[in-house]
Each structure stands twice: as C-alpha cells, then as structure tokens.
Amino acid sequence: MRSDPTQFALTAPASLQAVLAQLAQNPGTHIPIAGGTELMVALAAGRLPRHSFLSISHLPELRFIRITPDAIHLGANTTFTDIRRNPTIAADLPLLTLAASWTGSIANQNRATLGGNLCNASPAADTPPALLVYDATVTLISSGAAPGEIVQRTLPYRDFYLAYKSTVLRPDELLHTITIPRAYSVHRHFLRKVGTRNAQAISKTALAALALVSESPATTSDSPSTTPCARHIQTIRLAAASLADRPIRLYATEAALQNASLAPAHLDATLRRARAAFATEAHPIDDIRSTARYRTAVAANLLEDFLRSLTT
Amino acid sequence: MTTIHLTVNNQPHTLTVPPMKRLLDLLREDLSLTGTKEACGEGECGACAILLDTGSGPELVNSCLIPALQADNATLTTIEGLAPDAALHPIQQSFLQAGGAQCGICTPGMILATHHLLTQHPNPTEAQIREGLSGNLCRCTGYMRIFESIRQAATETAR
Numbered sequence: 103m104r105s106d107p108t109q110f111a112l113t114a115p116a117s118l119q120a121v122l123a124q125l126a127q128n129p130g131t132h133i134p135i136a137g138g139t140e141l142m143v144a145l146a147a148g149r150l151p152r153h154s155f156l157s158i159s160h161l162p163e164l165r166f167i168r169i170t171p172d173a174i175h176l177g178a179n180t181t182f183t184d185i186r187r188n189p190t191i192a193a194d195l196p197l198l199t200l201a202a203s204w205t206g207s208i209a210n211q212n213r214a215t216l217g218g219n220l221c222n223a224s225p226a227a228d229t230p231p232a233l234l235v236y237d238a239t240v241t242l243i244s245s246g247a248a249p250g251e252i253v254q255r256t257l258p259y260r261d262f263y264l265a266y267k268s269t270v271l272r273p274d275e276l277l278h279t280i281t282i283p284r285a286y287s288v289h290r291h292f293l294r295k296v297g298t299r300n301a302q303a304i305s306k307t308a309l310a311a312l313a314l315v316s317e318s319p320a321t322t323s324d325s326p327s328t329t330p331c332a333r334h335i336q337t338i339r340l341a342a343a344s345l346a347d348r349p350i351r352l353y354a355t356e357a358a359l360q361n362a363s364l365a366p367a368h369l370d371a372t373l374r375r376a377r378a379a380f381a382t383e384a385h386p387i388d389d390i391r392s393t394a395r396y397r398t399a400v401a402a403n404l405l406e407d408f409l410r411s412l413t414t
Numbered sequence: 415m416t417t418i419h420l421t422v423n424n425q426p427h428t429l430t431v432p433p434m435k436r437l438l439d440l441l442r443e444d445l446s447l448t449g450t451k452e453a454c455g456e457g458e459c460g461a462c463a464i465l466l467d468t469g470s471g472p473e474l475v476n477s478c479l480i481p482a483l484q485a486d487n488a489t490l491t492t493i494e495g496l497a498p499d500a501a502l503h504p505i506q507q508s509f510l511q512a513g514g515a516q517c518g519i520c521t522p523g524m525i526l527a528t529h530h531l532l533t534q535h536p537n538p539t540e541a542q543i544r545e546g547l548s549g550n551l552c553r554c555t556g557y558m559r560i561f562e563s564i565r566q567a568a569t570e571t572a573r
Contacts, residue, residue: 104455107432107434107435107436107439107481108432110432110433110434111433111434112416112433112434112481112483113416113433113483114483114484114486135481137479138479138480138481138484139457139476139479142436142457142478142479142480142481143456143457143479145434146436146455146456146478147456155434155481157481157483157484159468159484160468160484183473206457206549207457207458207460207476207548207549207550208474208527208530208545208546208548208549209457209460209463209474209475209476209527209549210457210476210479210549212473212474212475213473213475213476213479213480302458302548302549
C-alpha cells in the first residue's frame, strides 16, 4: 500500500552542523535522506519505520571528490554520475567506476549517492565489493560538545557493517568521507556481477578482486624445475556481494591464496585450495533473486576465472 | 506543509505542499502537467523522467523518487517544456517519423532520456544509445524503432 506523504516530515537544515545537531538532539528520530533512490521506494511501499527525514542532498560540504597524491577522498553525497565522470577514479580505481556504472539507471545514478549506497547496508549493493578490495576507510561525523563543533572518527570500511542492514553508525552520526588509497597501479583488478539482466539488475552475486602477481624466482623447495619463473600471488584481496548478510571480505580465501603458485604445474592445487577456503566463508541465502546453491557455485566460478586470468 | 519555489518549463511557481510529496505528483496534481507519466513508481522504468537542475546543470532524474522539498529552488524541464512553441522538438519529430512511440506511456521519459544522452554524447555510438536509454522500459515497440528515432534525432540535431 502506498504511503500518505502528509504523514511524513521532511526538513532541509541549512548546514551540516544543523543536521548533526538535530540528529544528536533526538537520536533515532530522524532518517537522513540524500538522493532518495532507496528511501523513496521504501516510502512508497510503506516500509519505512520512522516518519521524520532530514534532507542532506543540498549540502555542498558532503559533495566533493578530493584527489591527493596518496588517496582519493569522496564526500558521502558524491553521486554515481560524479564517480563515473571522474578520470582519476577511472584510472586509479577502475572497479569503482565499473560498479558505479552498474548501479541503477543513469537517471538514478544522477541522484543516488555513494554514502547512501553504503549506509543502506544492502548485502547486494554494487560498490561495496570494490571499496572492500581497495581497502577504503570511512570517516563518520557527529556533533561535539562545543556549539557547532564537529567530531569525527575514521575506521576501516571492512569494519563498517555489523549485520544485515546494520552498520556501526550511531543514530547521531553521518557518514562524511570515503577514502581510498591510490596504491593499485601495478595490481590486477577484477569485478564481475551476475544479475538477471544488464541494466538496473540487483546482483545475484558479485565478486571483486585485487592481486599483486610476482614473477620472482622460486624460493620454495617443492617448485618443480618446469617453472623457470615461479609466478605466484604476492598479495590478494577478495570481496563479495550477496554471499552473506552484509558485503564481505573473503579473508579465509585470501589467506589460502597468499603466496600461492600460479605456475601451470601448481594451478590446479591452488584452485582447489581456493575453492575449499571459499566454501567455508560463503553463506548466501535463498531469496527472490536467486538460491544459495546458485550463488555459491557462481561466485566460486568467478573466483576461478579471476585466478586463471592471473596466469597470463 | 512546506512552501517551495521552483521553475518548471521557464515558469516560476510557489507551492505549499507536503514536503515528502513526490515531485511526480506535484507536477501532475499541483501543476496539471500530466505529460510526466507514472508506471512503476519505483525508479525502475523511467516513465516519470524529467530534467532537474539543482545548481550543477540539468540532469535526467526519476521524478517518482524525489521529495518535493528537494526540488526547492530547482529548475525543471518536463516533456511539456521541451519544445518552446507549438512546433515539435527535433527529438519528438524523430520519434514520430521513425515510429518510436506507440501507446505513449514511456515516450515522455524516452524523449527526455534521449535529450540527456544527446547533451552528453551529440553523436552517440550504438552502445551509448543502449546505455543511455537502458533505464527506460517500453512494452510496445521492442526498442528498435526507439533506437532508430535516436539515431535520426542525433543526425537532425547535429545538422
């Protein structure tokens, strides 16, 4: 049943400080709303628990892309279109550009924000796997003790989620900045999404991966002489959508692949180890979009695709 | 209720509305601009697409997902405002000529999505056309005539 708009309050406080003050005054009363592409759907469907909203879409303090030599800093109000149009992001963080291009349609990308995508905390969201493998950090802000004072805390994005649709954000906090290191120019980047169709589909599953492949001479005694240069995985990060109640890093699979050989003679063993570790940490569910069995099987295949791509 | 100011198709308006009222309903009910259509009401079909400028240039948006308050001080273009006078806009003309419109429910959104596409890519590739229109669903045409309309419109506006 459609909601009656007269039953909902919405204000647009004039400044970031004013938004934070209202969040602090009555914690849990207000829902911040940015692009509205998620909340307005929930509103129409009558699924919204609280009836008071604070618009933050007009706040320029939250919409920025700041490039420094070491990092890219994205304000929470950065839209998917902002991301797609930024050449530095495309060059340094291609998976983020790709994920942004998959998120909804162009009309939604023009409104939807990266901050909203993260705070909505859907396990199926498109950008989290990319941000997880890029080892992003998030900066959260809230009102300080002094009038107008803003306090902040920064934590690894991998620690942002607590459970299904649940984050570490306190009711008085806002996500302010997503920071991503510019450290991946020599890495191999991989992102695949499996959905019902190309445009507008919510993923059945998705896998992001980042790896550094080394060609250094073999150091282990069991390397056969048939591999003149023992190509192996020096570092690897893996993250997935829709394999758990939240976007996840695949730590066990990463550990199993640390220093794993990609030499032809060892590849099968590496793939077996990867699949075995993956099976211990993929816990998808059956739902309207797919089944747990399908998700696990397809995500494992994506992982194998990525690992095989590292051999050349 | 909240009082908002906005400019729609070059006409300034001051309206007192529930702030969470959908921009789509504001256009259709308060301003009687019924060219903007509702189909899914969930931001997935593009029938309610309009051009919205909140200060950083006109962007294609789904008006069913925008609370009225967020259009305060904004400049909007709906299908009614695309052609400045009784003549058709070249995009409308191309949809007419190439058979890009059938039942008409998706057409206003298709035309505004085309307008946005041609602003970004005056000579779009086939892939750019398909991506630019991928947020707009049509249940009649099978899309081929719509893509042809867009190719014609690109040729026409490039002239």
